[in-house]
Amino acid sequence: MNARPIVATFVGVVFFLPLYLVLVNIFKPSAAVVADPAGLPFPPTFDNLAAVLNRPDHLFTFGLINSIAVTALSVTVLTIFSAMLGHYLARSRHWGAKVAMGTLLCGLMIPVPVIMAPITTVLKWFDLMTTLQGLVLVNVGYYVPFGVLLFTGFVKSVPLELEEAAALDGANRFRVFWQVVFPLLRPASASVTIFLGVWIWNDFLTPLIVLGPDSGTTVTVGVYRAIGQYQSDFGSVFAFMFLATLPILIFYLALQKNFVKGLTGGAVKG
Numbered sequence: 001m002n003a004r005p006i007v008a009t010f011v012g013v014v015f016f017l018p019l020y021l022v023l024v025n026i027f028k029p030s031a032a033v034v035a036d037p038a039g040l041p042f043p044p045t046f047d048n049l050a051a052v053l054n055r056p057d058h059l060f061t062f063g064l065i066n067s068i069a070v071t072a073l074s075v076t077v078l079t080i081f082s083a084m085l086g087h088y089l090a091r092s093r094h095w096g097a098k099v100a101m102g103t104l105l106c107g108l109m110i111p112v113p114v115i116m117a118p119i120t121t122v123l124k125w126f127d128l129m130t131t132l133q134g135l136v137l138v139n140v141g142y143y144v145p146f147g148v149l150l151f152t153g154f155v156k157s158v159p160l161e162l163e164e165a166a167a168l169d170g171a172n173r174f175r176v177f178w179q180v181v182f183p184l185l186r187p188a189s190a191s192v193t194i195f196l197g198v199w200i201w202n203d204f205l206t207p208l209i210v211l212g213p214d215s216g217t218t219v220t221v222g223v224y225r226a227i228g229q230y231q232s233d234f235g236s237v238f239a240f241m242f243l244a245t246l247p248i249l250i251f252y253l254a255l256q257k258n259f260v261k262g263l264t265g266g267a268v269k270g
Contacts, residue, residue, distance in 0.1 A: 063222035082147025
């Protein structure tokens with residue numbers, strides 16, 4: 001008997017169950033959520049979504065704007081910088097490139113909470129604490145090793161002859177990268193954008209500490225702040241979580257076509 005379909009079905013159900021609970025409880029009153037969390041919403045109501053969108057403190061609106069700004073800026077800078085650095089490290093034969101690559105890979109092993117104290121100290125030195133610019137710089141500094149690792153592997157699959165032909169035609173190194181190499185890195189760019197976009201959007205600890213309690217919020221921190229000490233409106237909480245997840249879900253679906261291709265493109269050298 002082949003057990004793989006049974007195992008796959010079981011794993012699928014386990015992963016789908018939290019999503020099911022969120023979806024059904026969005027459209028139920030808070031009392032119905034407590035009485036029957038897994039029950040279907042009959043009759044459905046949109047009061048929870050309206051309550052989140054019409055909050056007097058505009059917690060979701062401000063968090064959404066900040067999350068979009070931070071994620072877009074961080075991912076854009078990370079993609080460009082990681083692609084340029086990954087291309088240089090992949091093509092360089094100098095021993096320093098290997099040392100730099102090893103140093104970057106070591107950065108992947110350090111969790112954020114371990115380095116949060118020195119990060120906040122540096123941000124205070126440059127007067128960037130409690131600012132969106134400081135949060136963007138933290139994201140760029142922490143996630144660039146992953147981007148470089150993925151781009152380096154993908155650049156090695158790009159034929160070197162294309163760059164040499166462009167150089168013979170008179171193109172400098174900057175023009176070779178932007179007009180020849182970078183367009184070929186589109187699948188890798190999509191993978192880096194999806195991975196880092198999801199990680200940065202869902203990050204909770206970094207924006208909570210860097211932005212502070214009085215300088216704004218993101219959607220993930222907004223979910224935390226929406227749950228007060230005496231919170232009993234569970235329907236609004238589920239609605240807040242759904243609305244916080246919806247933009248990044250749409251973002252992933254828009255770029256998923258190149259996702260797997262970008263991950264496997266650097267597996268073999270062309």
